Structures are given as C-alpha cells and as structure tokens.
Amino acid sequence: MTKKTYRRKVRALTKSNITYEGIVVKEGFSVDHIFPVSVGYRLNIPPELIADMRNIDIIPLRDNCIIKKDKCDSIPLYIQHYILGIVVEIKKQDAHKNRIRGIEKAKQNGLYTGRKSGTKESPEKFLNKPKVKEAIKLIESGMKKVEISNILNLNVNTLTKIQKYMKEYPNP
Numbered sequence: 302m303t304k305k306t307y308r309r310k311v312r313a314l315t316k317s318n319i320t321y322e323g324i325v326v327k328e329g330f331s332v333d334h335i336f337p338v339s340v341g342y343r344l345n346i347p348p349e350l351i352a353d354m355r356n357i358d359i360i361p362l363r364d365n366c367i368i369k370k371d372k373c374d375s376i377p378l379y380i381q382h383y384i385l386g387i388v389v390e391i392k393k394q395d396a397h398k399n400r401i402r403g404i405e406k407a408k409q410n411g412l413y414t415g416r417k418s419g420t421k422e423s424p425e426k427f428l429n430k431p432k433v434k435e436a437i438k439l440i441e442s443g444m445k446k447v448e449i450s451n452i453l454n455l456n457v458n459t460l461t462k463i464q465k466y467m468k469e470y471p472n473p
Contacts, residue, residue: 307342314352326359333358336380346383355379424466436463 302310315332326332334341334356341351350356356377376384407413427433432453439449446460 304339304342307348308338310348311338311341311352314348315357318352318354319357322354324359329362330359331362333360336376344384346380350380350383353379424470428463428466428470433463436460437467440464440467 311334315334319326319332334351335358336346336351336356338351341348404413408415428437432455436449436453436455436459439452440446440460440463446457449455449460450457
C-alpha cells in the first residue's frame with residue numbers, strides 16, 4: 302500500500318468513525334491524529350488503528366498546522382500494545398528459527414539424532430497398561446477427567462488420548 306493510499310484509507314475511516322459517534326467538528330477546528338498517520342505508515346500499523354477514536358483529538362486549526370509536522374509526543378496505549386505484540390511475535394519466530402538452526406548444526410556434528418525408531422508405543426500396547434485399563438473403566442462409568450486424573454495420578458491430556466484411542470480401537 303502506498304503512503305497516499307494509506308492516508309486516504311485512514312482519512313475515510315476517521316471520517317466514518319466521527320460520523321458514527323455523531324461528533325460535529327466546529328468551524329476553526331480540525332481532526333488530529335494523536336499518533337501521526339505518517340508514523341503509522343512507516344511502522345506498518347493498520348489504518349484501522351490509526352483511525353480509531355482513541356487516537357483522535359479535535360484541536361484548533363492553527364494549532365494543528367503549527368505544532369505537529371510528523372511529531373509524536375505520546376503513543377496511545379492501544380497502539381503501544383499492538384507494537385509490543387508484533388515485537389513478541391517476531392521474538393518467538395526468531396527463537397524458533399534459532400532452535401531449528403541449532404538442531405541442524407547438532408545433527409551435522411552427530412550430536413542430535415531425534416527420536417529413535419521403534420520407541421513409539423502402539424495404541425494397542427498403550428491401552429493394555431494397567432493404569433490405562435483402570436482409567437477406561439472410570440471414563441466409561443461417567444466420571445470427569447479431572448477426578449480420574451486426581452485418583453490415578455494421570456495427566457488430563459493422557460486421559461484425552463485414552464478417550465481418542467477408545468473411539469479408534471473399541472476392543473484393545
């Protein structure tokens with residue numbers, strides 16, 4: 302999206318927000334974006350956030366021309382949260398990429414082999430364990446997973462796995 306298109310979109314959204322709220326801008330006043338549109342464009346912030354009513358101020362026309370000029374004295378809290386969310390997501394992606402690179406490097410050095418073949422338990426073998434058989438009886442009796450978890454000291458996710466296998470393999 303070009304800067305011009307971005308500005309047009311913000312202007313249209315701002316106008317519709319003001320109309321929706323029933324705000325009348327008196328003569329000699331203008332609509333001002335607290336967080337500048339140009340900065341929003343450079344930071345790739347969606348136009349909907351810049352045009353939000355929390356980012357709108359109505360100030361005298363002469364003040365808008367004199368004091369602004371691409372200057373940002375304060376960043377509204379909701380825009381701060383948006384920016385921080387992006388930073389967190391980028392850090393997660395970087396950590397994931399670093400982990401993948403580390404695994405590849407360890408594989409090249411022969412230090413990482415992954416899961417050994419044949420170590421995964423078959424569903425039939427899993428369902429024939431004594432604790433699992435007991436859990437199946439309690440599930441069939443209608444008890445809640447949390448209660449069964451406390452009684453048998455099994456994780457709730459394990460009980461979900463048991464239920465899934467019970468549907469797939471009715472007679473273990």
